[in-house]
Amino acid sequence: MIKKSNQQLKKGNFVKKNIKMATKRLNAYQDVLNREPKHIEFDGKLSDLFGQNVFHIDVMREYLPSETYKSMLESAQNGTRLDRKNADQVASAMKDWAISKGATHYTHWFQPLTGTTAEKHDAFFKPIGPGKAIERFDGDLLVQQEPDASSFPNGGIRNTFEARGYTAWDPSSPAFVIGKTLCIPTIFISYTGESLDYKMPLLKALHAIDGAAVEVCQYFDKNVNKVNATLGWEQEYFLIDSALFNARPDIMLTGRALFGHAPAKGQQLEDHYFGSIPERVNAFMREFEVESLKLGIPVTTRHNEVAPNQFECAPIFEECNLANDHNLLLMDIMEKTARKHNFRVLLHEKPFAGVNGSGKHNNWSLSTNTGVNLLAPGKNPKSNLQFLTFFVNTIMAIHENAGLLRAAIASAGNDHRLGANEAPPAIISVFIGSQLSQLLDDLEKNIKAGKMTPQDKTELKLNIGKIPQILLDNTDRNRTSPFAFTGNKFEFRAVGSSANCGSAMIVLNTIMAKQLRVFKKAVDARIDKGESKDEAILKELQSMIKNSKKIRFEGNGYGDEWVIEAEKRGLSNLKDTPRALQIWHDKNVAKLFDEMGVLSPRELDARREIEFENYVLKIQIESRLMGDLIQNNFIPAAVEYQNKLISNVQGLMHVLGDKAGKAAAKAQIEIIEKISMHMNKMKAASDAMLEQRKIANKLEHAEEKALAYCDHVKSHFDEIRYHADKLELLVEDELWPLPKFREMLFTR
Numbered sequence: 001m002i003k004k005s006n007q008q009l010k011k012g013n014f015v016k017k018n019i020k021m022a023t024k025r026l027n028a029y030q031d032v033l034n035r036e037p038k039h040i041e042f043d044g045k046l047s048d049l050f051g052q053n054v055f056h057i058d059v060m061r062e063y064l065p066s067e068t069y070k071s072m073l074e075s076a077q078n079g080t081r082l083d084r085k086n087a088d089q090v091a092s093a094m095k096d097w098a099i100s101k102g103a104t105h106y107t108h109w110f111q112p113l114t115g116t117t118a119e120k121h122d123a124f125f126k127p128i129g130p131g132k133a134i135e136r137f138d139g140d141l142l143v144q145q146e147p148d149a150s151s152f153p154n155g156g157i158r159n160t161f162e163a164r165g166y167t168a169w170d171p172s173s174p175a176f177v178i179g180k181t182l183c184i185p186t187i188f189i190s191y192t193g194e195s196l197d198y199k200m201p202l203l204k205a206l207h208a209i210d211g212a213a214v215e216v217c218q219y220f221d222k223n224v225n226k227v228n229a230t231l232g233w234e235q236e237y238f239l240i241d242s243a244l245f246n247a248r249p250d251i252m253l254t255g256r257a258l259f260g261h262a263p264a265k266g267q268q269l270e271d272h273y274f275g276s277i278p279e280r281v282n283a284f285m286r287e288f289e290v291e292s293l294k295l296g297i298p299v300t301t302r303h304n305e306v307a308p309n310q311f312e313c314a315p316i317f318e319e320c321n322l323a324n325d326h327n328l329l330l331m332d333i334m335e336k337t338a339r340k341h342n343f344r345v346l347l348h349e350k351p352f353a354g355v356n357g358s359g360k361h362n363n364w365s366l367s368t369n370t371g372v373n374l375l376a377p378g379k380n381p382k383s384n385l386q387f388l389t390f391f392v393n394t395i396m397a398i399h400e401n402a403g404l405l406r407a408a409i410a411s412a413g414n415d416h417r418l419g420a421n422e423a424p425p426a427i428i429s430v431f432i433g434s435q436l437s438q439l440l441d442d443l444e445k446n447i448k449a450g451k452m453t454p455q456d457k458t459e460l461k462l463n464i465g466k467i468p469q470i471l472l473d474n475t476d477r478n479r480t481s482p483f484a485f486t487g488n489k490f491e492f493r494a495v496g497s498s499a500n501c502g503s504a505m506i507v508l509n510t511i512m513a514k515q516l517r518v519f520k521k522a523v524d525a526r527i528d529k530g531e532s533k534d535e536a537i538l539k540e541l542q543s544m545i546k547n548s549k550k551i552r553f554e555g556n557g558y559g560d561e562w563v564i565e566a567e568k569r570g571l572s573n574l575k576d577t578p579r580a581l582q583i584w585h586d587k588n589v590a591k592l593f594d595e596m597g598v599l600s601p602r603e604l605d606a607r608r609e610i611e612f613e614n615y616v617l618k619i620q621i622e623s624r625l626m627g628d629l630i631q632n633n634f635i636p637a638a639v640e641y642q643n644k645l646i647s648n649v650q651g652l653m654h655v656l657g658d659k660a661g662k663a664a665a666k667a668q669i670e671i672i673e674k675i676s677m678h679m680n681k682m683k684a685a686s687d688a689m690l691e692q693r694k695i696a697n698k699l700e701h702a703e704e705k706a707l708a709y710c711d712h713v714k715s716h717f718d719e720i721r722y723h724a725d726k727l728e729l730l731v732e733d734e735l736w737p738l739p740k741f742r743e744m745l746f747t748r
């Protein structure tokens with residue numbers, strides 16, 4: 001019967017064969033099912049590979065005259081400038097070493113505010129006469145370059161003043177060879193000296209924290225003369241097959257699925273987390289780890305994450321600037337390696353609605369030249385007092401600057417993740433565990449207001465002396481907090497997976513530097529008034545414990561009760577990027593960054609503009625693409641299927657008569673109506689969005705525009721998607737144009 005009516009339907013010309021997109025999807029999926037793992041040939045020891053392609057200290061010693069080597073070390077450690085002669089020597093050694101590794105080109109490698117890295121390659125090769133050439137690279141080329149970078153975001157700095165920007169060598173991060181190119185880590189600044197990247201303010205923030213922390217350390221140990229911030233990031237990411245990626249214009253262009261119905265099987269079973277890693281994925285991981293190790297990135301950990309097809313990798317922590325360079329490098333290597341394995345890496349914070357998003361936990365601590373981790377409890381009361389000093393100052397810094405930390409992690413992508421499935425909310429709070437909470441509460445109570453007796457002090461010290469045992473037994477690890485103490489470091493979990501850690505690390509180290517300065521001043525004032533050093537420190541700790549209480553939260557950060565409680569406490573919960581970024585207008589913020597020597601008010605203004613602009617661009621692209629996809633893909637597919645149903649209904653009516661035919665076609669008619677309803681509503685929402693986009697585009701100021709995009713354009717996304725996803729469920733599988741979640745999320 002159906003066959004017959006199908007034939008009539010063809011005669012009736014209701015079906016126009018146009019299943020190109022759908023065929024593409026089904027062919028892609030067939031490819032995926034046939035894929036085999038691509039193992040690399042490597043059986044040796046990983047330790048033999050480590051740092052193979054890095055111009056590190058040992059290589060320098062080998063390649064440089066000893067005087068130059070010494071100057072280079074000094075420069076790497078303290079940021080001092082190399083003189084011309086030494087710079088030439090270093091350049092020449094770098095070139096010889098790089099050529100021995102097969103390099104033909106060099107590049108200044110930098111981190112513009114777009115969030116990725118940039119490079120412009122030049123050849124070592126230089127013609128010196130007819131048919132003659134040499135390989136050339138000198139100090140000038142090493143130290144400074146002028147990339148034609150007028151299209152990098154600059155927040156107006158270069159438009160209004162000077163069109164050129166330049167890159168300058170960062171000797172504290174070693175050069176490396178990738179493929180056939182020598183890469184030299186550099187900062188990126190405008191011709192007038194303003195930073196246009198993440199690295200320059202990060203280096204300045206690290207300098208600020210070094211100075212401030214050393215001074216505080218001097219209360220405890222006169223041998224401390226250098227404090228490094230340390231960073232250990234954990235990179236989460238999704239993998240999808242490249243054929244499916246190529247069949248999803250939204251994922252290709254925005255990094256996330258703008259549409260897609262949740263699969264019947266999502267992450268409910270939690271069978272992916274720490275499950276065995278699929279063979280194909282394993283082969284990919286192994287190759288990118290090998291490549292990372294060659295570049296000196298100490299990656300050691302890999303595992304599945306909570307969502308299907310979500311994974312994580314983490315290295316051993318390093319000095320903050322180097323660790324950040326390594327993270328950026330790793331993201332790059334991952335993407336390149338993935339292609340070889342017919343995968344694409346998704347670093348977006350929320351590629352798939354309904355399952356976990358991806359973060360990049362930033363584990364952070366401070367470490368001294370004497371080998372002490374300042375956020376690890378010590379072995380005796382004195383070192384524990386030092387630990388408490390840095391611990392409580394961190395909490396205070398977060399309390400005073402929660403809004404800045406929120407702004408530091410704000411991005412269009414992270415907006416989808418914060419507060420959604422299994423991700424910290426947009427409320428900044430600090431978790432320290434029940435035992436340390438108890439200890440702080442005790443300290444707050446037990447420190448007497450007046451002068452302390454020797455007995456008071458002994459008791460306190462005894463208490464403080466107990467910290468290590470306390471922490472060893474401390475197993476409660478709250479994973480719902482955006483900023484958690486985890487035994488010997490703080491873990492900033494709200495950072496997004498695609499972010500440059502620099503953004504969070506600039507803020508964290510700057511606010512900590514400022515806080516330590518405030519603390520030092522207050523303690524010194526007490527000492528000047530005759531209090532003993534320990535007493536002065538304890539009293540200041542007490543006052544900070546008291547004043548920072550509202551930022552401490554030990555409960556479930558994912559719960560709705562916390563949102564209500566946080567509001568009562570007066571903590572902000574800024575859900576979208578444009579609002580989070582508004583704190584950059586605050587006069588005190590400008591003062592803080594200026595005082596700490598990290599960003600000038602002008603640089604701050606420029607950054608704020610760039611971030612608003614970035615936000616607008618991201619939402620604009622998503623919005624346009626949504627319009628395109630519904631118009632060009634979803635409506636045609638839905639109409640095609642609807643026509644098929646209509647023909648079938650007409651056929652049934654023809655064969656059975658109007659009444660009986662209609663009765664027989666009850667299900668089909670219902671679907672026909674539903675399809676129309678969803679198409680109409682989807683189109684209406686999309687049209688409304690388009691109108692708002694036109695209005696928003698006329699706005700001139702980046703901030704106004706960002707707010708308009710957030711409140712009036714993006715606000716239509718959910719409705720459009722809702723109807724499109726319903727259509728995905730209604731339309732015949734073979735006609736649906738885009739790969740479905742169930743096809744993308746489960747790699748065999």
Ligand code: ADP
Binds near residue numbers: 316363
């Ligand atoms: P998870 O959060 O998944 O439980 P871990 O506790 O294993 O992860 O995370 C440890 C991360 O913290 C690693 O990347 C590690 O290098 C880093 N880390 C450990 N100690 C420090 C430190 N002192 N400073 C910065 N990062 C650290």
Ligand code: MG
Binds near residue numbers: 234361491
């Ligand atoms: Mg973690």
